Amino acid sequence: MALFTIEEYQERIRKTKTSMSEKGIDVIVVSDPANMNYLSGYDGWSFYVPQVVILAIDEDQPIWIGRGMDANGAKHTTYLSHDRIIGYADDYVQSLIKHPMRVVAAEIKKRGWQTKAIGTEMDAYYFSAKSFIELQKQLPKAQFRDANLLVSWIRIIKSATEIEFMKKAGKIAERVMQTALDTVAPGVRECDAVAEIYRTQIRGTEAYGGDYTAFVPMMPSGEKTSTPHLTWTDHPYRTEIAVNMELAACHNRYHSPLARTMYLGKNPPAKLVDTSKVVVEGCNKALEAIRPGVACEDIEIVWRKVIARAGLEKESRIGYSMGLNYPPDWGEHTASLRPGDKTILAPNMTFHMILGMWLDDWGFECSESFRVTEKGHETFANFPRRLFIKET
Amino acid sequence: MALFTIEEYQERIRKTKTSMSEKGIDVIVVSDPANMNYLSGYDGWSFYVPQVVILAIDEDQPIWIGRGMDANGAKHTTYLSHDRIIGYADDYVQSLIKHPMRVVAAEIKKRGWQTKAIGTEMDAYYFSAKSFIELQKQLPKAQFRDANLLVSWIRIIKSATEIEFMKKAGKIAERVMQTALDTVAPGVRECDAVAEIYRTQIRGTEAYGGDYTAFVPMMPSGEKTSTPHLTWTDHPYRTEIAVNMELAACHNRYHSPLARTMYLGKNPPAKLVDTSKVVVEGCNKALEAIRPGVACEDIEIVWRKVIARAGLEKESRIGYSMGLNYPPDWGEHTASLRPGDKTILAPNMTFHMILGMWLDDWGFECSESFRVTEKGHETFANFPRRLFIKET
Incomplete structure (x- = not known):
């Protein structure tokens, strides 16, 4: 059960897409837990592992990607359709060989966004240098844009x-x-x-x-x-x-x-x-x-x-x-x-x-x-x- | 007043340098707050701004660099000589135009380390993608190495x-x-x-x-x-x-x-x-x-x-x-x-x-x-x- 009305989330999504459009961003990958919450309602202490909310400019609802065991948490706290909640396998967690951003990149490819302008929050907490490098490596044809604070600036005026x-x-x-x-x-x-x-x-x-x-x-x-x-x-x-x-x-x-x-x-x-x-x-x-x-x-x-x-x-x-x-x-x-x-x-x-x-x-x-x-x-x-x- | 004896910190420094040597790292830039604490004693809730402990393989003591107002906190909690505690000006904090990693890079240059093999914790909390890119930009002649978990692996055996x-x-x-x-x-x-x-x-x-x-x-x-x-x-x-x-x-x-x-x-x-x-x-x-x-x-x-x-x-x-x-x-x-x-x-x-x-x-x-x-x-x-x- 998300805490705000669907209409309020839709308004946030609309404003985010307007800002994405102004900045030439087709797909935003949001890692800041407050921005994830703002767009999806997701609330859990799981930001110690990589997790993202992805919003594409031509879609109505974002996608949540996080650790498998937290997918039920996303079902409890967000308004998202359950088919837009994607959990990754536990052997990605704090692994020395597999990085969760590969799952994020695979999802981006699956949806045909791999050549798009992709915004990432370059100076956000919980979006590590390695996370960015992994995304770049997996998505060599994407154009990466700095979307740092894009959602945060929308949050500045409260409802x-x-x-x-x-x-x-x-x-x-x-x-x-x-x-x-x-x-x-x-x-x-x-x-x-x-x-x-x-x-x-x-x-x-x-x-x-x-x-x-x-x-x-x-x-x-x-x-x-x-x-x-x-x-x-x-x-x-x-x-x-x-x-x-x-x-x-x-x-x-x-x-x-x-x-x-x-x-x-x-x-x-x-x-x-x-x-x-x-x-x-x-x-x-x-x-x-x-x-x-x-x-x-x-x-x-x-x-x-x-x-x-x-x-x-x-x-x-x-x-x-x-x-x-x-x-x-x-x-x-x-x-x-x-x-x-x-x-x-x-x-x-x-x-x-x-x-x-x-x-x-x-x-x-x-x-x-x-x-x-x-x-x-x-x-x-x-x-x-x-x-x-x-x-x- | 650091919580451990000087000898215990020296032992940690010695082990860290051994690991750096094995990995060909001359200078390690530590951002993980637990690793910063482990090497220097620093303890404060200031990891919401960029801050680092830097250890050079040919030096005995690390350097602490953080926000100016936290330098007194470093004096209170670390065993470091006060001349190795460096605070940056407040207009670097959450600035849209100046990044604190420039101060870190300037300090590295000042000490003649700008062409060295520099280790950074690529997947650590609080070391953002932007932090790494700023360091790279400011230190074009450095060879960057992934020092992720280098200090964490030393922490695995407790005293x-x-x-x-x-x-x-x-x-x-x-x-x-x-x-x-x-x-x-x-x-x-x-x-x-x-x-x-x-x-x-x-x-x-x-x-x-x-x-x-x-x-x-x-x-x-x-x-x-x-x-x-x-x-x-x-x-x-x-x-x-x-x-x-x-x-x-x-x-x-x-x-x-x-x-x-x-x-x-x-x-x-x-x-x-x-x-x-x-x-x-x-x-x-x-x-x-x-x-x-x-x-x-x-x-x-x-x-x-x-x-x-x-x-x-x-x-x-x-x-x-x-x-x-x-x-x-x-x-x-x-x-x-x-x-x-x-x-x-x-x-x-x-x-x-x-x-x-x-x-x-x-x-x-x-x-x-x-x-x-x-x-x-x-x-x-x-x-x-x-x-x-x-x-x-």
Whole structure:
């Protein structure tokens, strides 16, 4: 049972074919699990083996090709006719002699597409260098085109149902952040706090459940707040330290990230307190600038001006398009809120704006997930924006 | 602070260089996060952007190259001299015009390696087709060699400390499976059961914590037990259904998976009960056959003979080498217990043997993680092998 109506999938297929046509692509081979899900509904943790969704410009339905044991999973989760679900034999899996892309190529030949312009997602996760070389070797007469992000760019504007899923994720994210604030304390082991966070993420609410997030909880503390992507340890939290909490919730694979920082102790450093105020002001101002017609780079300028007044600067981007996704990233790799990105905001684009300052031996972060509305923005979670302090 | 002694890392480097020498590789560019961790100690959820560890055959220490904001993470987790940790500017991240592999190529040129034989992991996760093409374009005089699994094959035999981590994961895995058995019940939402499982995974024990696992909990129920890789929903468990539970625990990135099946109800189908007995007997017999000197394919034959007597057959492999890893797979992609795999078992190889029968509309699975000992095998978890039945 696919999660969206047939009409919604058909609309996605139609937009994908329009983009293929503009780029001169006859057949697209989609490997990115989020793009596979978007076009077919397929949802399973099987992207650790090669699998694809193939869409031909003159066909109505894509084809799913994956490991034999996952074909039943495709029957359960997609709207595809069962004759368009093709499983390959298990001796292709992590074989040192046979590559699953040979099955993909054989299917392409069987359908007479071997001389067509074939698009592949050249920089997608789970489409390896070897996968591409195998396809080239098996299909010497095909013209290969880079279709990287072709489907991802269509995903940038969400439908009403997608927005509903992200709002649900946002409500779970509020509970997740509250769990973190309640649980993290001096003497508590980092793993025990993260355990409660996971529990809240997956339980969801009484009305609907939570799904796994494309990033694990990022909870660096103390001097590790100077870098964003370390995970937890089993050491207890100390006192007089900051804890960055880059968290999220997910519902039906749609995300709503949310980041805050908490200080444990009575004496937060003045520079942390001061920076937190500037960052929150920058976040507020950047969010207020969101509306249809504005370019992504202009949002970043609003932020940059606020922090420049306080003598701060930030090299990294301040946000990115996100929504439907699988590990290792909830970001869509399309629009970013950063200098040079001229993408024009439009209603129902959805972003994670993350204002993180990671300095030499401390850091502060504050983020919001939101959609662009007709007149401005709407955040998916409703949670105070400030430095939290737990005077233990 | 790297988790192993400098001597242990030096031994890994020495073995890697021996293998490079045998394969005529002067410089290896490692992208697989587990292989990066193995050679450098690096541990962070940053593999969603291109990052590498480079080892030259005539140098003692590798180089880490990653995103600028993760360089502090590399300083925290590796044993590398800080001058061998190189961060790239943030405008390379998910850029439509600049690729991070240009930074990698520039570093290779700077060190005079641009005409060397350069090994890349052609079928590794997180080394995209585009990454390889960019490297080729920037280094036209290099001779590229496929170094896929070169480091992974060295990882196949674990050190005493690695085994200790896996044993710790095994003790957590016992608690995880018990949590599943205690929690899954008719009327309980799947997400609420999985929430408790996650909580137990991450809490670990009183003495040490748990880490995120490379797969999420796999918990298909009812007719979905016919396929292994669907994740949970927010529907309540029904009665008179089977629930497959492919779970795991992780400690310091080292895994110990464990799978069992539970039937909810008073009337388990005879074919499920019968199959469970055959599968458990096959599992027991295959484990008893484990000892140094035996080939992987011979273990599978033992299993196949047991189930053949009951008229059953299984196409897919029955196990694979595993240990240190990151999403999306705890398997190492080297040795598999399957026909044709002539890898000879040796002490401190570690496997996940998973006997799963996924038939048309139901399934049963039973697995063990173990190490090969001097005389046989030792499982990391100690948990009864049978079909569990909850008469609700």
